[in-house]
Amino acid sequence: MDADSDDSDATPTAFETLRIERTDAVARVIFDRPAELNTITPALLEEFATVIDTLEADNDVGCLLLSGAGDRAFSAGAELTALADDEMTTTDGVELARTGQQTFGRLDACDTPVVAAVDGVCLGGGMELATAADLRLATADSTFGQPEHSLGLLPGWGGTQRLPNLIGESRAKEIIFTGDHYTAAEMADYGFLTRVVDGDEFSERAMEVAEQVAAGPPLAQKYTKRAMGAGRDDTDAGLEIEAHAFGQLLDTEDFSEGVTAFQNDDDPAFTGE
Structure with missing residues (x-):
């Protein structure tokens, strides 16, 4: 879901990897790296942490609506080239994991309700990001998965903890151990998604959900x-x-x-x- 629309009041930002757009009480946070399938870099994590803190402190914001720019991905996960860098040490890896955990932990603990609107690929760190939201909806042709085991890794940004809490340990182990891709219908059946929406009405429905949440107490x-x-x-x-x-x-x-x-x-x- 690319969140551009004529009825939105865009809020200028200095961010390089994100965009924020305001529509009344809904703040839309758009991961803005479409050419890279909105993969997550250390710079994005740093900017996202700032965005979460800023928007949570804004009393006029009633809901955060997360989406990915372009029409291919919510987020394909961590930027692989950074992980495969020969100069990355074990200590660097631990710190990267902690940074992602802390950033997504901010989102999870944020007092403001968070809706993740998934349109397209939602893999690895991208799925961990969606897991940290309060509600998740997706287009019918979106794809989900935690493929870290296929790389000899494990989900390092909270996936081993939040996913079992959300859908149960057995389902979470299936998703993580197999590294398979799952359809939106399967993820809705597992209880991960709250709604699956046709693509042609997705933007409108996602905003409707966010506006309904934003109007709550x-x-x-x-x-x-x-x-x-x-x-x-x-x-x-x-x-x-x-x-x-x-x-x-x-x-x-x-x-x-x-x-x-x-x-x-x-x-x-x-x-x-």
């Missing part, structure tokens, strides 16, 4: 993400956050707005207060 969304994140490793901790958040949300203007809108059979206008 910011405080409730933030606490929901935090409770779910804590509960992955410790159910009791997740339940404790859930309970405290529930009580705090009862004393917000958003709750009053939600109740009033429900009683009047109207759509609520949440403000995050």
